[in-house]
Amino acid sequence: MTNTSPNTEDRTLMISLAVMRLSTAFFLSIWAIDKILNTSRAGKTFSKFYLSVDEGTIILALGCLQLLIIFLFAAGLFKFFSYGAVTLMHTVSVAASYQIYMDPLGRPNILFWAAIPVLAGMIALFLLRDRDRCLTIGK
Numbered sequence: 001m002t003n004t005s006p007n008t009e010d011r012t013l014m015i016s017l018a019v020m021r022l023s024t025a026f027f028l029s030i031w032a033i034d035k036i037l038n039t040s041r042a043g044k045t046f047s048k049f050y051l052s053v054d055e056g057t058i059i060l061a062l063g064c065l066q067l068l069i070i071f072l073f074a075a076g077l078f079k080f081f082s083y084g085a086v087t088l089m090h091t092v093s094v095a096a097s098y099q100i101y102m103d104p105l106g107r108p109n110i111l112f113w114a115a116i117p118v119l120a121g122m123i124a125l126f127l128l129r130d131r132d133r134c135l136t137i138g139k
Contacts, residue, residue, distance in 0.1 A: 018134035025074035035063025076136025
């Protein structure tokens with residue numbers, strides 16, 4: 001058994017949480033940026049999994065709102081709101097794809113399963129948000 005000081009363990013935890021937060025923000029930003037840059041493709045995806053949306057302006061607004069929330073999350077600002085919002089966004093995404101999880105080896109893609117450990121990481125980040133202090137602007 002290795003002797004580590006509480007200070008070292010706390011520092012390791014803070015670095016780990018920062019890595020999780022920043023990589024999760026990058027992961028989520030891809031979808032937000034896609035909504036902004038390619039509203040028609042994002043609109044088709046949105047209509048398939050959520051609600052039918054014909055107007056690109058709605059998709060663009062959703063992408064901008066998501067990007068703002070992701071920025072707050074990446075910066076560690078308004079932690080209860082931003083960590084909760086990204087967790088909720090991803091939870092809705094996973095829930096909307098439930099049929100894919102019922103047939104894990106079928107089509108369209110087993111890569112959808114990558115969303116499950118990402119969701120678990122987001123839940124962990126939300127629960128540990130007060131300990132996530134490395135590379136944050138907020139407390």
